[in-house]
Amino acid sequence: MPELPEVETIKNELLPHIVGRQVNGATLFWAGIVRQPSVEKFCSRLTGQKLTGLARRGKYLIFSLTSGEVLIIHLKMTGSLLLKPASAEADKFIRAVIHLDKETELHFRDPRKLGVMWLVEDADSVVGKLGPEPLETGFTSQVLAQRLTNRTAPIKALLCDQTFIAGIGNMYADEALFAARIHPLRRGGSLSPEEVKHLHRAIQQVLWSAIGNKGASVDTYLRPDGTLGTAHFQFQVAHRLSGNLCPVCGTPIERIPIRNRGSYFCPHCQAEKA
Numbered sequence: 001m002p003e004l005p006e007v008e009t010i011k012n013e014l015l016p017h018i019v020g021r022q023v024n025g026a027t028l029f030w031a032g033i034v035r036q037p038s039v040e041k042f043c044s045r046l047t048g049q050k051l052t053g054l055a056r057r058g059k060y061l062i063f064s065l066t067s068g069e070v071l072i073i074h075l076k077m078t079g080s081l082l083l084k085p086a087s088a089e090a091d092k093f094i095r096a097v098i099h100l101d102k103e104t105e106l107h108f109r110d111p112r113k114l115g116v117m118w119l120v121e122d123a124d125s126v127v128g129k130l131g132p133e134p135l136e137t138g139f140t141s142q143v144l145a146q147r148l149t150n151r152t153a154p155i156k157a158l159l160c161d162q163t164f165i166a167g168i169g170n171m172y173a174d175e176a177l178f179a180a181r182i183h184p185l186r187r188g189g190s191l192s193p194e195e196v197k198h199l200h201r202a203i204q205q206v207l208w209s210a211i212g213n214k215g216a217s218v219d220t221y222l223r224p225d226g227t228l229g230t231a232h233f234q235f236q237v238a239h240r241l242s243g244n245l246c247p248v249c250g251t252p253i254e255r256i257p258i259r260n261r262g263s264y265f266c267p268h269c270q271a272e273k274a
Ligand SMILES: [Zn+2]
Pocket: 246, 247, 248, 249, 250, 251, 266, 267, 268, 269, 270
């Protein structure tokens, strides 16, 4: 699933091509991709507007429009946004096309049909409950420590909880916990101040590094020009098959289910403590 670094890459790479552009219309091949409002209203209200900005919040993309409304997109498990010339054919996984001026189109490609779009007046009605952005300056290790206080859930589950911290999913939670040498099943509130500092630094390091590598193409993630990201080549434990060896100590990496998601970790480097 695209996580913060993938969505940030899409935002960065789309931004120069779409800001200031007019929407000439939208074609939907899968009506279920529009969550709000109705499909008809979605298409008619979008048409004729200009895109005035593009931002990311958590794993959401937020396009601002001249009307003051916002178009919000969540790519979920398998979505990509591709920038195409108007002459390009839509492949069978394209669920929606947003037609822009200057013969340009934005294709929402989504093999599993889980992606969602909203057209709303108030972005907070969709993204208002998200936790802090891990790469913003306000997200200090003290903030992380505060949020972990008394939490009994496994730290891996908390890192993937979008109301606890925004943008991190299965891949980068595994990578951050490995970098901080913390077992994924440790209870959030049991981390020592030192461990919280290490985890805070690890979160920021793995996210920035993945952004530098334009995201991880482990599944269907594509950059807007259709090329792959390379962040997965840096992964230490995430998506390594069980039996692969830890790059630090050589112990076989283990995979355990936590809240129905496979969690990869090194049982030696991330030995459970307290
Ligand atoms: Zn190890």
